[in-house]
Amino acid sequence: MAASSCYKELTFENQHSDVWYLTQWVSIWQFLISFIYMPLLVLPGFSSKQGMSFAEVVDSFVDGWTCYSQQDPDCARGGAFLLLTGYCGVNVCFNTLGLYLTKHGSAVLNALSYSILLPFTTALFFTPLLGPYQEPLTRDAYFTFIGLVVTLFGFAIYQLYSQQVGESRRVPSTPLLSPTPACPSASLLEEFLESPQTPSVCQPSFQERVVMAPVNPVRKNSGGLA
Secondary structure (H helix, E strand, O other): OOOHHHHHHHHHOOOOOOOOHHHHHHHEEEEEEEHHOHHHOOOHHHHHHHHOHHHHHHHHHHHHHHHHOOOHHHHHHHHHHHHHHHHHHHHHHHHHHHEEEEHHHOHHEEEOOOOOOHHHHHOOOHHHHHHHOOOOOOOOOHHHHHHHHHHHHHHHHHHHHHHHHHHOOOOOOOOOOOOOOOOOOHHHHHHOOOOOOOOOOOOOOOOOOOOOOOOOOOOOOOOOOO
């Protein structure tokens, strides 16, 4: 997962890629490649302790589709269609937000965000939002909250350090009225307005000036030319 995030960060730096476009193609390739690993289900330890036969693998796909389409009464009562579809939607949003963090932040920021997410989701099981699945608060559960505090502290240190590094690498801009390195005793505006006859220690430069002078109109002599 770390190598994947670093590769995506490098891709975002070298070329402009739309996040939703990338998510679409990643999902398509994952869907197609997952069928290549189907023969591994026959080996012991992958799908079960003893493994499965090819006929059982095909039957599992058929049973899964029957449950998803709610043709099975037990799956229909449990709302399998809504639960599985909702899970797919949440998973797409989760992966897309991770790509946004990698694109506009970095792979490290994405990893830190995932690290913070794990204790938060674990702590969610201790709230009444889970209903009958709520976990009781025990002595071992407090280690979860300690881990959350440590992770948040590390995230704050990273953010503070990254801001300091960004400010140190920022190139200061030269104001118009501040002394320049070529001419420490004069500003850019003074150097521009400096007279050509005035000797200067500044670096010579080409300057374009517009000279304006009053022009008197020629009056006609009614008495003729003198």
